[in-house]
Amino acid sequence: MAYRKGKSVIHLENAPSFVSWAAAVGKKEGEGPLNAAFDKVFTDEFCGEKTFEKAETHLQKTAVNRAVEKAGLRFEDFDIAMGGDLLNQCIGTSFSVRETGIALAGLYGACSTMAMSLALSAVLADGGAFKNLLCVASSHFCSAERQYRTPLEYGGQRSQAAQWTVTGAGAAVLTANGENTPYIPDVIIGRIVDLGIKDAANMGAAMAPAAADTIAAFLRDTDTKPEDYGMILTGDLGFTGSELLREVLKADSGIDISAVQNDCGMMIFDREKQDVHSGGSGCGCSAAVVCSHILNKIAAGELDNVLFVGTGALLSPTSSLQGESIPGIAHGVLLKGA
């Protein structure tokens, strides 16, 4: 059974756990510091497909197939897939899951999708009727640029606060059986926080207040402190947003997470050598980082108690053109090892 700790945190008594995970990324991500942790690095941005959108689906399929294979399961062993992406109508996910025959619950949470998928899947697994669950999310730099910003051929200048959409996908297999590590004892579904920021080239700033809200609620409800965590991992605020998050949490709640905070968008690229300005972003960023480096480290006993907080900016090009500010949201899952 699941029950509430405080108002927002959901404690899962059956502690659903990870059977396997996998990540597939593009060339630039493969040239970054996490290279060795990825299951597959594509050097062709089309991944052998004819369009960027199909390439994104290909990335997802690669991560999904690898994770399912590692788990020693077949598609028919799964009770549900929960996933999403940034493409209009989430076609990255629909077309990737299409041939598996797995029941699909499509999610939309922008870059918070992987965290939302893990959180909801963990609650479903805890409830008794879902044994094997597939969590997946993806993004692709080229499909995102032409959908959200300008055609690549235009060669638009990027603001220093802007993040670089990761070409990548991450997939994880969760099970109701809590005997594996890592496992998920606590989750939190976030609420929208919108402080009126309208700059779509600075989404880290738009999402930081939502991350602060979710982290403060999680610490409050679980009666824990930042030093109780091996890492408080946001994804993806980038450098600009992470700095804001640390400032906001300290100023508003007196919580100092600077010693333990890291961000998937800061980890996936080498800031000095790779020209990505404020770091990585996109549903595929935190999905690929968590489903490789982070879960690997926890499984190896090198890291523990990771509070993964996925952040999403719930805008659209249309809402921005219509003068709307950017609603931010953040969902969290606690990843535990031993």
Place this chain on the structure above:
Amino acid sequence: MAYRKGKSVIHLENAPSFVSWAAAVGKKEGEGPLNAAFDKVFTDEFCGEKTFEKAETHLQKTAVNRAVEKAGLRFEDFDIAMGGDLLNQCIGTSFSVRETGIALAGLYGACSTMAMSLALSAVLADGGAFKNLLCVASSHFCSAERQYRTPLEYGGQRSQAAQWTVTGAGAAVLTANGENTPYIPDVIIGRIVDLGIKDAANMGAAMAPAAADTIAAFLRDTDTKPEDYGMILTGDLGFTGSELLREVLKADSGIDISAVQNDCGMMIFDREKQDVHSGGSGCGCSAAVVCSHILNKIAAGELDNVLFVGTGALLSPTSSLQGESIPGIAHGVLLKGA
């Protein structure tokens, strides 16, 4: 606790139930046969807002506020909102839920969204950690036309198999407490079925095989027959898709649902008097029909055992332009009265 009946149906022992429901629709929907069941009919397609997208958010807010008010609850009494819409990046929902402060899990299931929201919410409610849950979905004819098809000003001709996107929103308040009626004892999350149909002007045909798959699985797993149901309610296959569904189910599985099948897209408009070709569609169609006429009838004891199967076409304009066929999906919830 929840457990599986067979492979696909999830039985909810705690039988989550409806506290309240509400629907807000546009002028054309208000002129249809269900007029008296709607909580609010807007005669202005902008609902007093400046754009069609903001009008859609306004519709959602109207339905949400009315449902929450009827429930005698405040926003802070809710543990989660689960909802979605057809707009790119689901902005109808994000901007409608933004000011409520309710934790949000954004869903994407095209026109199956309301059924998916009810199904997932019912499972969460059954699990113990969610007391009051808000389910919502919407669509707007004008925002959908310009996003998916052609600008309204273009005056494009419509195919006879095409459906008319409903301007409407439906919202329901579910609770873990199973003492109200209607309640939800069983749900099913569907899988994608794609038989290769590529005609985006005939989405009923693309979704019918998915509806057939979900209905056949539900009847098989619960060991029931069509005559055990007061209604098998699809939403939204329209006239063309409903006919196909009945044919496909009979031919492939020997199941004859013709005596009990109805469709939200067939019910919301008057086929003789309103020029809507194959009937209504859009996330808001089944949301508005279920959250008014259907739940009203069940609560009044005039209808019982309604298997509501929401159907979605998981395409995008981009996937169609790239030559892809249309993946269909259908999620189901059993709505019981007495």
